[in-house]
Each structure stands twice: as structure tokens, then as C-alpha cells.
Amino acid sequence: MSQKGRPNTLALGYGRGKLEIRQFVRQRESVVFTLLFPLMLMAIFGSVFKDTIAPGVTFSQYFVAGMIASGMVNSGFQQLAIVIPMERDFGSLKRLRGTPMPVASYFIGKSILVLVSMIFQVALLLLGGVLFFGLHMPSDPQKWFTFAWLVLLGTASSTALGIAFSVVPKSGRGASAVVSPVVIILQFFSGVFFIFTQLPSWMQQVAAIFPLKWLCQGMRSVFLPEGFASHEVAHSWENGKTFLILTAWLVAGLIISIRTFKWSRE
Amino acid sequence: MPSSCSSIASPDVPISRSSCLGFRPLGWFLRGLISLFFPILRAQWQDWPMSIIEVRDLRKSYGTNFAVDGVDLTIEAGEIFALLGPNGAGKTTTVEILEGFRNRDSGDVSVLGIDPQVRGDSARDFRDRIGIVLQATSDAGDLKVSETVGYFSHYYAGAKDPDEVIEAVGLGEKKNELIRSLSGGQRRRLDVALGIIGNPELLFLDEPTTGFDPEARRAFWGLIRSLRDAGTTILLTTHYLDEAEALADRVAVINKGRIIEVSTPTALGGRATSQARVIWEFDGVMHEELTNEPTSVVSRLAREFDGEIPKLLVSRPTLEDIYLEMVGLTNGAES
Missing domain, CATH: 3.40.50.300 (P-loop containing nucleotide triphosphate hydrolases)
Known part of the structure; x- marks a missing residue:
């Protein structure tokens, strides 16, 4: 047999990413839902809470930060922790395991899917926010830089944690029942739907362990005026701390994924 | 019955790893020799x-x-x-x-x-x-x-x-x-x-x-x-x-x-050599006979009926019969 040399891990991962996106796009309902859901939520919350939180800060402005942050949790953590157990049940993971495809290519493919759907989701949310809800976009390039690393790091750790968590649901069918409550509770605790400083302090402390709270806070540093930092719990945006905590979660997620990933049910 | 493709199977001779090791140094020598020449032999005969x-x-x-x-x-x-x-x-x-x-x-x-x-x-x-x-x-x-x-x-x-x-x-x-x-x-x-x-x-x-x-x-x-x-x-x-x-x-x-x-x-x-079952009808009743010589049974019947034997069927146990018997025996032996 002619050895053409071993196919490249990155190239295979890129190819898998394209395949994953193609599969995702063909499920129209879920595409529409994933992309429009954050906008719908913003419309609902925006019409319920009309007050301004601080001078020049509308609830929509506050809320968009939380929506972008939880978008990362939804398209990474939630989606993967539900889809991977289903793929495991279908036997597709075991089939991949029986091929020479490197494990890393599978993970790279999933990451590409999450990142691409995240980018579309954020773009649509910002566009809708500006058009319908009077959202102010930051003009400072520094803020856009923060925004970029937050999206990348947040998506990466959310992806890694989703893959890590995929061993928890026993079956694909039960996966969403296990995963969704985790996400929803985390969203309430982390100040996605409410103003974080108005939550009871024990809730704030629980939330501070998990990445979502830090993602929300980081996104607020992008979308809210500089002066609003004094309204935060620590009276500061704490972006350095956010960076460290997200990185720690990313590393933990990667280690757990590599150690515990299951290719078949048993 | 599907045409059983009984192409001549490779003989079931397990390659014994220990048979040539009675005298150890000789075994090592032979192994060395084989591993030296094996690649060449394989190249010579692709279907080695x-x-x-x-x-x-x-x-x-x-x-x-x-x-x-x-x-x-x-x-x-x-x-x-x-x-x-x-x-x-x-x-x-x-x-x-x-x-x-x-x-x-x-x-x-x-x-x-x-x-x-x-x-x-x-x-x-x-x-x-x-x-x-x-x-x-x-x-x-x-x-x-x-x-x-x-x-x-x-x-x-x-x-x-x-x-x-x-x-x-x-x-x-x-x-x-x-x-x-x-x-x-x-x-x-x-x-x-x-x-x-x-x-x-x-x-x-x-x-x-x-x-x-x-x-x-x-x-x-x-x-x-x-x-x-x-x-x-x-x-x-x-x-x-x-x-x-x-x-x-x-x-x-x-x-x-x-x-x-x-x-x-x-x-x-032992399916190939197991007894055959010959079934036929006489006076509206089905008869059957287990035999090692189905041909002679059939020719005897042919003579008796002087021609066509009603509802004649000659069969040997199917693979399924044999298999179920084998599995049943091993299960029985242990329970």
C-alpha cells in the first residue's frame, strides 16, 4: 500500500470543523433558535425593565454584556455537553475511535463549530441591540481588545468544560435535563438576568467560583462606561483576575477532557 | 438453501510458538534466521x-x-x-x-x-x-x-x-x-x-x-x-x-x-458425516428414517413405490441445529 504520509492533525480538525458547521446549519430550527434566542430575551427584558441602572446606563446596555457572556456558555458548554452524549449513543464516537483520526482533530472540529456559531450570535446580538434597543457600542480600541480576548478565552474554556462535562450525562436523551438546569442556575447566580450587585452575597460568592460571573463582569467592562466600575462588588472591573480565572478553568477543562473522555457507553 | 461457498479453507493448524524451543539455543538460532530472511521471503512471494x-x-x-x-x-x-x-x-x-x-x-x-x-x-x-x-x-x-x-x-x-x-x-x-x-x-x-x-x-x-x-x-x-x-x-x-x-x-x-x-x-x-434424515409419505402419514446411507434408503423406497416417492425429503442437520446442540451441551455441562 502506498504510504502518502500521515494526514495532518490540524488539517483534519479544520475539515471536521467544516463538517460540524455544515451539519449544524442543516438543522434550521436550531440555527434560528440559537441565533435569535438572545435577541428575544433582550427584547423581553428590555421591555420589562425600563429604568436606567446608573446615569447613562440602560438595562439593555447592562443586559447585553450578560447575554454575550451566556452565549458563550450556551454555544460551548451547554451545546457540547448535550451533543456529545448523543453522538456517543448513536455510535458515531466509537466509529471515529476506530479510525486513525487523531483525538485532537475531533476536539478542534468542535471548537471551530463553537467559535463560528459564537461569532454569528454576538454579531447578530450587537446589530439587533444597536438597531432596536439603543445599544451604545464602545469606541475605545482598548475595549475592543478586551472584548476580543474575552470572547476567545471564554469560548475556549466553555468548549473545554463542555467536553469535560459530557461524561456526566448517562445518555444522550437525558443530557439536556442534566445540563440545562446547571446553565440556568449559573445564569441567575452570575448576574445575567439580574443586576449582580443586587443579588444576595452568598449567591455572589458561589457565582465567583464559576467562569460565567467573570465573563459577565468582563463584558460589562466593555459595554458600560468606565465610571460604572465603582458599582461592581470589588469597585473595579478586575479584568486581570478574570483572565486568570478563565485560564484556570480552561486548563482544568482540558485536563479533565483528556483524562476522562468516553468514546462509547458503558 | 444458499449455495454454501465451501472454498478450500486454510488448514486449521495453529502455529505453535513453543514447538521449536525444545532445544533453546537452536530455537533462538532458527528465530534469528527466520527474522533475517522473512522480509526477503515476503518480498519474493506477496502471498506468503x-x-x-x-x-x-x-x-x-x-x-x-x-x-x-x-x-x-x-x-x-x-x-x-x-x-x-x-x-x-x-x-x-x-x-x-x-x-x-x-x-x-x-x-x-x-x-x-x-x-x-x-x-x-x-x-x-x-x-x-x-x-x-x-x-x-x-x-x-x-x-x-x-x-x-x-x-x-x-x-x-x-x-x-x-x-x-x-x-x-x-x-x-x-x-x-x-x-x-x-x-x-x-x-x-x-x-x-x-x-x-x-x-x-x-x-x-x-x-x-x-x-x-x-x-x-x-x-x-x-x-x-x-x-x-x-x-x-x-x-x-x-x-x-x-x-x-x-x-x-x-x-x-x-x-x-x-x-x-x-x-x-x-x-x-461433524455435520458432514452426521446422520441424514429421510422423510416421505405413505398412506397419508409422514415417515422418517435416520440413516448413514441415505442413498440406499432412497433407492429402496424408489423400488417400493416403483417410481416417484411421495413428499420425499432428504436432509442433514442445518448449521443452526449443530450450533444449538453445541451451545446447549456446553451450557448443560456447566449448570
Whole structure:
């Protein structure tokens, strides 16, 4: 047999990413839902809470930060922790395991899917926010830089944690029942739907362990005026701390994924 | 009855590893000699007979349950080898150890000269040379046939042409359809396409025709035979005895974690030499006779009836009869 040399891990991962996106796009309902859901939520919350939180800060402005942050949790953590157990049940993971495809290519493919759907989701949310809800976009390039690393790091750790968590649901069918409550509770605790400083302090402390709270806070540093930092719990945006905590979660997620990933049910 | 393809099977002579080691230095010398010249010999004769799979005293237990309890197996290049056995007999565990999905407790296993338990780059090399068709999968419904097969071809260093493979499994017309729209049999053909896209030297086929209608099964068997004829060695596990009979060059019956017998489908359990059953009708009543000489019984009857024998039937035990008897005996012996 002619050895053409071993196919490249990155190239295979890129190819898998394209395949994953193609599969995702063909499920129209879920595409529409994933992309429009954050906008719908913003419309609902925006019409319920009309007050301004601080001078020049509308609830929509506050809320968009939380929506972008939880978008990362939804398209990474939630989606993967539900889809991977289903793929495991279908036997597709075991089939991949029986091929020479490197494990890393599978993970790279999933990451590409999450990142691409995240980018579309954020773009649509910002566009809708500006058009319908009077959202102010930051003009400072520094803020856009923060925004970029937050999206990348947040998506990466959310992806890694989703893959890590995929061993928890026993079956694909039960996966969403296990995963969704985790996400929803985390969203309430982390100040996605409410103003974080108005939550009871024990809730704030629980939330501070998990990445979502830090993602929300980081996104607020992008979308809210500089002066609003004094309204935060620590009276500061704490972006350095956010960076460290997200990185720690990313590393933990990667280690757990590599150690515990299951290719078949048993 | 399907035409039993009893091509002359490779003789079931286990290659004994210890036989030449009575005198150790001589054994080492011979081994050295063989390993020196073996590559040259192989290059000289491409079809140098070598075992594709060799298993010696394989054991695997889950807690106190000995799923595989000392299995020996030799599978030769170019044969279709069927592994038969009831559920829980150790079939799946054995095959999954050979595929590299499971680690063994003890024993020697060599698949294509490689220990399937290897990890890392060697595991990739191993999987590059085998193909696995698992029990029915139901994934990737939103991809087209051509997309899936095409993408799987990238995984392998020496993959076949995806279009040719799709054509070979009879899905040419379904190429641009979504997998979701395929029937059960067509999906199974796709599974085979994905199993053979890497041009494997060894193909594992697990319950390939479960849920097929009879016509689709026949067509599928043709596909499997053509793979064998093209040089692929095939390890088949199946519940269907007629399938084993139609396809396999050799069969092994496994029960309680042990191989009971390895033989050709026609000779398993002394089938070829077992008594024949002659059945006929006389005075509206069915008669039957068990005999070692069915021909003479029939000619006697022909004389008695002076011509056509009413409702004559001569049969030997089917593979299923033999198999059920073998499995029943081993079960009885232990309970």
C-alpha cells in the first residue's frame, strides 16, 4: 500500500470543523433558535425593565454584556455537553475511535463549530441591540481588545468544560435535563438576568467560583462606561483576575477532557 | 438453501510458538534466521501465508465474570472467518480486544503483527490498516453520503477513491442524499463504505445484516464476498447461522468465554458425516428414517413405490441445529 504520509492533525480538525458547521446549519430550527434566542430575551427584558441602572446606563446596555457572556456558555458548554452524549449513543464516537483520526482533530472540529456559531450570535446580538434597543457600542480600541480576548478565552474554556462535562450525562436523551438546569442556575447566580450587585452575597460568592460571573463582569467592562466600575462588588472591573480565572478553568477543562473522555457507553 | 461457498479453507493448524524451543539455543538460532530472511521471503512471494490474527490464551474478566476465558484463535489472510456464539458468550469482548477498543487481562494477541493495545502513533498506524463496521449506528443524519465518505477518506494514509467505494457498496444513486433519508439497508451499506474506505487489510463486521429484508441480505453478501475476493480478510460476528454458512470460509463457536470448535461451516460439529434424515409419505402419514446411507434408503423406497416417492425429503442437520446442540451441551455441562 502506498504510504502518502500521515494526514495532518490540524488539517483534519479544520475539515471536521467544516463538517460540524455544515451539519449544524442543516438543522434550521436550531440555527434560528440559537441565533435569535438572545435577541428575544433582550427584547423581553428590555421591555420589562425600563429604568436606567446608573446615569447613562440602560438595562439593555447592562443586559447585553450578560447575554454575550451566556452565549458563550450556551454555544460551548451547554451545546457540547448535550451533543456529545448523543453522538456517543448513536455510535458515531466509537466509529471515529476506530479510525486513525487523531483525538485532537475531533476536539478542534468542535471548537471551530463553537467559535463560528459564537461569532454569528454576538454579531447578530450587537446589530439587533444597536438597531432596536439603543445599544451604545464602545469606541475605545482598548475595549475592543478586551472584548476580543474575552470572547476567545471564554469560548475556549466553555468548549473545554463542555467536553469535560459530557461524561456526566448517562445518555444522550437525558443530557439536556442534566445540563440545562446547571446553565440556568449559573445564569441567575452570575448576574445575567439580574443586576449582580443586587443579588444576595452568598449567591455572589458561589457565582465567583464559576467562569460565567467573570465573563459577565468582563463584558460589562466593555459595554458600560468606565465610571460604572465603582458599582461592581470589588469597585473595579478586575479584568486581570478574570483572565486568570478563565485560564484556570480552561486548563482544568482540558485536563479533565483528556483524562476522562468516553468514546462509547458503558 | 444458499449455495454454501465451501472454498478450500486454510488448514486449521495453529502455529505453535513453543514447538521449536525444545532445544533453546537452536530455537533462538532458527528465530534469528527466520527474522533475517522473512522480509526477503515476503518480498519474493506477496502471498506468503501469514496469520492476520493470532490469539493465544486470551483472558478478560469483569469482576468475577470471566467474559473471555482462554481463547485461542488463528485467522489467515484472505478468509472470511465467522465468530458465532450466544449473547454474553464473549464474542463482543473478544472482537473489541482485537479492534483495540478494550484491553485484555492476559494472553498474546497479534493483529496484522501489531498488539492492538498499543496507544499513540502506533495506534494510528494500526487503525490505518483495519476497518471496523460496528453494530448499527445512526449518526450524522444531516450529512450527505458523499460528504461523509469523502471526509472519512482523509483520515487514512492510503484511502480508496470515495466515489468508487460509494459505487461499490451500491449507493451510487444515493450519493447526494442526506444520510437521514436512507433506508436501514442503505445505511448499513454506508457503514460498510466507511469501514472499507481506508483500504483495510482486515475488516471487522459486527452483525452486518440485522434488520435486512432477504433480498437486501443476498445483495449484501455479494458485496462482502467481493471484498474477500479482492484480498480483504474479514472477521464476521453474526447471529444468523445461514449468514455464516453463506459467507464464512471457517467458523468458530464460542460459548462461556471459550472456543468450542473451529471448522468449516459444512463440517462443524461433524455435520458432514452426521446422520441424514429421510422423510416421505405413505398412506397419508409422514415417515422418517435416520440413516448413514441415505442413498440406499432412497433407492429402496424408489423400488417400493416403483417410481416417484411421495413428499420425499432428504436432509442433514442445518448449521443452526449443530450450533444449538453445541451451545446447549456446553451450557448443560456447566449448570
